[in-house]
Amino acid sequence: MGMFRRNSLPEGEIYEILANQRRRETIRHLSVTPEGGPISLRELSETIATRETGESPPPRTTRESVYNSLHQTHLPKLEELGVVTYDRDTREVRIRERARDVNRYMEVLTEHGLTWGEIYRSIGVSGLTVVVLALAGVPPFGWIAPLLWATGFLVVFVIATSYQLWMNRWLVVQALRT
Template identity: 25%
Template sequence: MSAAEVHAESAESAETHVVDEDSLDIELSKDKIFHLLQTPRRRHVLRYLKDHEGTIEMRDIAEQVAAWENDITVQELTSDQRQRVYIPLYQSHLPKLDEEGIIEYNQSRGTVTRTEIANQLDRYLSTDDESDNVDDDTDDEIQWEAYYLGISVFSTILLAGSVLGAPVLATLPTVAIGGSIVAMFALVTLAQLASERSEK
């Protein structure tokens, strides 16, 4: 390939990353905004870019998002924690935001720049970060507390029935009743852990 061809290809590649200024006037629909913000990692990316001006290293974004997800500092992150966030951002989330004109993402250089269109998401992002997440977390806690309370009540009934000689329960061995109670608590605990991990 000649030097002229290389230069032409580089120029063409650069043009694909130029944002059409007319696109800055695009008004995003609420459906589009909610679709873009439905993924926690995309919300974290936009939250980070909102507080940092100019061109940002994608690595820095991935590290901060990973730290937020694990509720630790960037310095405390392990290599696996970084990798679990970096790959989805690189392959999916950042290209999606770039496609919608929210950011300029140079995948080959690993850089990200926030565009003016991102301003349209700010008020939804603020609401999501400051209140919706709190409400969601509270709802989840109430849900799991209800499960644990239900098992506690049911376990009390089983034990009381066994001690008082209820027709069916009196025939069951104490070990079977105790084992059932332990198994119920274990299943709910495992379900809660699996739910929390899937949300990450």
């Protein structure tokens, strides 16, 4: 990773970032924010507090705790490492190029709690199993041509990939710009 890109984060700093849940949530949220931000510290802290508590709106004490820890500790640390830009005057945060280094280490979860890797593996294993059963003539799978099964699972794979790219479109746009 570091051999190919001169401006990448050292692995130790990436693990330091990932060691804190609020820093991970900050990067995760900014990664799916249109254009990577800017987003207000208030909105970011509200989102993170909601994820932490599972309540919407989250309790005021949790919102304040998240707001203060982001403002005083986590955002300055992420800015120091070049992962975000944090304007202390306007209290706005924007993701930066180096966040891609951290994102490579984060397994991206869907809103259903599964990782995209788990979803793709499930589609692949299910598709292969159904095609083999169809080739073997096992009812009811054998009633449909294996090529139709394979095509169906390919369509499901394309839909899942398209959905993932759409949900992470601003990361994709940023990657294409560089």
